[in-house]
Amino acid sequence: MPVVRVDNLTFRYNGIDVLSNISFAVEKGLYLGIVGPNGSGKSTLIKNILGILRPEKGRVELFGRPLSDFRQWERIGYLPQRLSALNTHFPGTVEEIIQMGLSKKDQDTLTRTLKMMAIAHLGSRLIGELSYGEQQRAMLARALIRRPELLIFDEPTTALDPETREMFYSLTGEMNRQEGTTVILVTHDIGVIGEYARNLLYLDKKVIFSGTFKEFCSSRDMAGIFGPSSQHIICHQHDRTGGTI
Amino acid sequence: MDLMEVMRYGFVQRAMIAGVLIAAVSALLGMFLVLRRFSLIGDGLAHTTFGSVAVVLLIGISPLYVTVAALPLVIISSLAIYKLTSSRKINADSAIGIISSLGIAAGVVLASLSGGYNVDLFSYLFGNILTVNNTELILAFIVFVMVLAVVVYFYDDLFALTFDQELACSMGINTGRINILLFLLTAVAAVLAMKVAGIMLVSAMLILPALTALQMSMSFRKTLIAAVGFAVGAVLCGIIIAFILNLPAGAMIVLLNICFLSVVFVVKKLYVPRR
Structure with a gap:
């Protein structure tokens, strides 16, 4: 049973598709990195998974239960990019x-x-x-x-100093490795994705790529999007650490 | 006239009790409203109360029951503000502005239809706590118990919602239900506060005690308690001073609230070191 399952999710804002037919599943113990350009719908996807936003169509399941029936919110830890309106x-x-x-x-x-x-x-x-x-x-x-059991981070280290950022990633990596905590990490930090995540979801209003790092590294499409050198750096870091170090 | 003599009057006792209950209710709700940048909702609902009172007086309902009779329209207005705000297409301040203008405009037209402005309507504009009747006293007590129960029972939810609505939603809190509850109670509090401070000064009852307590930089729980303390203090002192000096009680209560805010602000500036 996947910890998170997203089926055919579409989200519109002011009549414009922000997310279109998104489908993927996150198995227990996985460290998934979600990447994509600005405005690709990464944060919107997370908000749909957590019920903060309601999709136009599609279905989200958490721990095998439809979102509308899900009540065990203590099983999920969420860290937003920035508190939406901290007074x-x-x-x-x-x-x-x-x-x-x-x-x-x-x-x-x-x-x-x-x-x-x-x-x-x-x-x-x-x-x-x-x-x-x-x-x-x-x-x-x-x-x-x-x-x-599930940690969801939305650009958690933006504007953090390097020391705190390192502490953050090593702590969550340790929880994933030792306790089997499932981690979903939205980030722009490509180096971190290669170092810690085991799977990758590339989003640009729809799923462009979803798979393991091995698949990512051999994908010509991804080389086209990231550029061969960035893809090489990400894959080299992943090979060196094996994901989650 | 000494204090004990003042306290012997039945209408002063009723005013004191009702004032304390309404002040506590307004301060408790005001804390959540101020922190969520809904400070002006009191103003908006007060203006709607003006329209509602005009309707009630036009129909010819006895002045004894005006407060109760005005409630349904004000409740509907508060829900309209909530609905407009949550549509994400209109900002909170604009939504309050729309409903507020509607309330005032409707009130003026209806007052004109009823043969022009009359004394009753003006008494609601400026309030008079010393005219609180038994029905209003009972209503104030019921609302006080309800607000206290909601704040105690939903304390964690209200805290999370006030801190960050999206985060609260991700914790499984039914933010829609809590929001509606908060808006409904605010509508009732606004109608009751009209009796204490008048339509023109309802928002002061909601905003000032919370703002004063927030200057003290304490934990959430302590700030809530301090807000209630300031609100109750202002009402009790305000009624006594107003009675002794023969001044309008509502305005005196609001002036005392502003006085408390100024003193706390200055003391904090002068004596509390910056961290």
């Missing part, structure tokens, strides 16, 4: 944000997660007072605290 005056502390929506609020787990993300000293600070990097760390802590 800098929002009076929520980092601790309140991380524990948001948890049915059982456990202090030990909270302390452990804060330490893991190196933000133990920020627990009582207001989220709006933090730098963007610190906010993203807090949001990642929120996504991870439930030890979810």
Whole structure:
């Protein structure tokens, strides 16, 4: 049973197709990288999978259940690219944000997660007072605290410093390798895709490519889109690390 | 006239109790509205209340029941604002502007049809907490219990929704249901706040206590409690000062709220170090 299944999904905005007949499945334990140019519908696809947007037609299943029947949201950790409308005056502390929506609020787990993300000293600070990097760390802590079975990241490392970015990727790679956590990562960072992801979905309003890295590396179409040198770099990084390092 | 003497009057006691209940309701809801950039919804719904009151007076319903009778139209207006906002084609401020203009325009036309402006309609424009009747007191109590129950029961959902609607949606929270609940309760609060501060100053009851509490940079829970504290303090002091000095209570309550905001703002600027 796939963790995520998308069948024939079409999403329109103002009468224009943003996504057209998208179909793919994500098996348990997979690290899937989703790439594509700006405006290709990557974030829209993620929002359709999570029920934030409603598709014009098509079907999404999470853990074998249709999206409309799915209730076990604690199995999913989501980190958006940027909080859609973070009010800098929002009076929520980092601790309140991380524990948001948890049915059982456990202090030990909270302390452990804060330490893991190196933000133990920020627990009582207001989220709006933090730098963007610190906010993203807090949001990642929120996504991870439930030890979810599926992690969905939408351009998570945009504007993060290299050290935090490295920490982010090694942590999620470790969770994927050691705990079998399924990861869906939307990113522009092609180097990271080669290093960590095992499968690749190339999107440009429709699925242009979906498959393993071996298939990607031998695809002439992808060489045409990425250029032979970029394709070579991605494939070289993947061969060196085998995906998820 | 000393304080104990003032408190002996039945209408002052009713005003105090109703004022405290309405202030608490407005502050609780105002916190969520301000943070979600719906600050002006109180203004919009107050203007709609003007139209609704005009309809009620035109029909000839007893002034005793005007507050209750105006409710359905204001509730429909709040749902219209929600519907326009969630269509993603109209911004929240524009949606509020449309409904607000409609309320005022309809009110003026209806007042004219009923033979011109009369004293009753003007009493709703500026409010008078000292004229709260038993029906309104009971309504205020019921709404207070309802709002408190909703905030306690849906606290986590409201917190997530206020923080980020998309994130709340990805957590499986039924954001549509919570939004409708919030808009409905705001409509009722706006009608009740009209009695305290008048149509012209309803939005102040919703916005000012929340804004004052937000200046204190505390956790969400503490900020909510502080907002209620400021709102209740302003109502109690406002009624007493207004009664003793023979001034309009609604305006005095709003001025005290602004006074609290200014003091907290200045104290924070002067004494709280920047981090």
